[in-house]
Amino acid sequence: MQILEVMLQAGVNGMPQGRFDLGAPVGIALTFGDSAPDGHKPLLVAASRGLDRTDAQRTVAGKSGIIKHTIESGDPVPFTKVSNDADLSQFSSLRRAHNGVCYPLQSGLDVYGAVILASPSSQKPSEQHLRLMRAFINQAAIAFQNAQLYQNLRAERDRIIEAEASARAKLARDLHDGPTQSMAALAMRLDFIRLLMDRDQAQARQELEQAREAVMRVGKDLRGLLFTLRPLTLETQGLSAALKQYEQRLRENDGVPIEIQPGNFGSELDPNIAGTVFAVIEEAVNNARKHARNAAIHVNVQQQSGTLLAVVADEGPGFDTNAVNANYTSRGSLGMVNMRDRARLVDGQLNIESTPGHGTRVTLRVPLKNRPSGAAQTPRP
Ligand SMILES: Nc1ncnc2c1ncn2[C@@H]1O[C@H](COP(=O)(O)OP(=O)(O)OP(=O)(O)O)[C@@H](O)[C@H]1O
Ligand SMILES: [Mg+2]
Structure with a gap:
């Protein structure tokens, strides 16, 4: 999502720059992926700034440490080193960090993930920048929420359309297997009766009676199908x-x-x-x-x-x-x-x-x- 990229760029720009040889500040937006079989949702890197390629493809559990604490408290959590954190220490770019903040990506009660800003500088980011980023991340979370609502709505609409299409297909199948075939059989029977009329009137009458019953049965089938269509x-x-x-x-x-x-x-x-x-x-x-x-x-x-x-x-x-x-x-x-x-x-x-x-x-x-x-x-x- 573009807003995550813009937000991270602003976040990284405002972080104190470290010594050149220690590398540049880093920004990571993590969002929840699909549930694992145990029902837990891992966090994936949705956008990043300053991460190397392997780091940008990481998935973390978010079951402990700074990320969990951030998500549970709903407040930004500052940190100075990540060596004891099972999730954050996986990112080699973060291991150099001396200063960082983990923000919840949250709108109302809905939590979408976390945003991490970190710098190799030992200088702390300014209060003003931290406040600004909090407001920025909240806006990004609202945009995220809107995008998800829109996606859910589309998925719901697609499912309804699919359900209607399958109901139509079932009706077509039922019409084909039932009344259409019975009518074809009936037409053949009527041909036979026409031939019988001259040869054997008694049998013709008997056949006619059976044909009449067949017509009644088709009528009943059709009424049944109509009923499923719209009572x-x-x-x-x-x-x-x-x-x-x-x-x-x-x-x-x-x-x-x-x-x-x-x-x-x-x-x-x-x-x-x-x-x-x-x-x-x-x-x-x-x-x-x-x-x-x-x-x-x-x-x-x-x-x-x-x-x-x-x-x-x-x-x-x-x-x-x-x-x-x-x-x-x-x-x-x-x-x-x-x-x-x-x-x-x-x-x-x-x-x-x-x-x-x-x-x-x-x-x-x-x-x-x-x-x-x-x-x-x-x-x-
Ligand atoms: N009343 C029931 N008694 C026993 N098993 C059931 C019952 N309702 C559902 N199931 C089980 O749940 C499964 C899923 O039901 P579902 O209605 O989604 O699919 P289906 O009936 O197999 O196929 P479809 O409804 O698409 O024709 C069924 O295949 C069946 O194993
Ligand atoms: Mg069923």
Whole structure:
């Protein structure tokens, strides 16, 4: 990031210059990298001034010493030598330092790393320079925070677009495997019936009856697909009615042992919340159908002190949530990510509990704020 470079240049310029043969002042901006398997985030060199090439590629743990102390206290920590510091002594350029300060790179409660300025001179940096640098580093931290927020927003948007694309691809696949093939088979059957009409009317009639049944089946498949696309009832009658209808369809069409207590949410519920809750329930039920075959599924939706609480529990084999989370990115599955993403869009919280042998329980909590109604916000002409 350019601001880190500019900040370090200003920082190094203001440090007392040492004796020529001892080298120039040094500036290092360290920022947190991705979590290691133990959950700890190492610090990487994000920008530097006066470091040699090997130093510029170092990674430090930040688990002890001056860096840890700086990050925990949130205040600049001055130092005179680094020989006893496990992290800082790794930088050969810092081993020559006689004077230095480690600043937290922090905005509000969010800590992004640390900034180190050091000089081989035994003369201390001026108070004015230290104050100036503190203000400069705080500005850099705000810029850093903005950049991260922007990046998170983009990542979130990309995930939603990806989720929609995969839903479309699934629909295309389902249409292809189901109704499209049935229609082709039906066309062939009708050709056959045309031939039979002259030869054997009784058999033709029988074939016609079977063709009629096939048409009914395709109709049912299509209605099912339409429902996953956009449950009309959700928009017209609200969440509880849509859930009731969903239960009926799963039980009657697909023989799923599901029981839904849909609560009492009509069309007054924010459509975004209704759509999200429905989609999360649908995803959790799909998982139960897929991974807990034929096990009973219980869905309960209710209001609990200003919160909508939705629970999908199955009596299936359960699974090891830690193991699934650990290799999630390499799995290529999207179900859980979709649920989490959707929950976040309405400030909801999603919790998945499962133990092998004891079924799975997905809980979604969405705060029901008293938002101003749409009509009040957009006055009608
Ligand atoms: N109700 C459940 N019972 C047992 N195992 C489950 C259940 N829900 C999820 N899992 C496990 O968690 C894994 C991740 O679920 P997820 O929904 O993300 O992926 P998927 O269902 O395998 O694929 P996709 O949803 O993308 O079609 C599943 O592969 C399965 O092993
Ligand atoms: Mg799934």
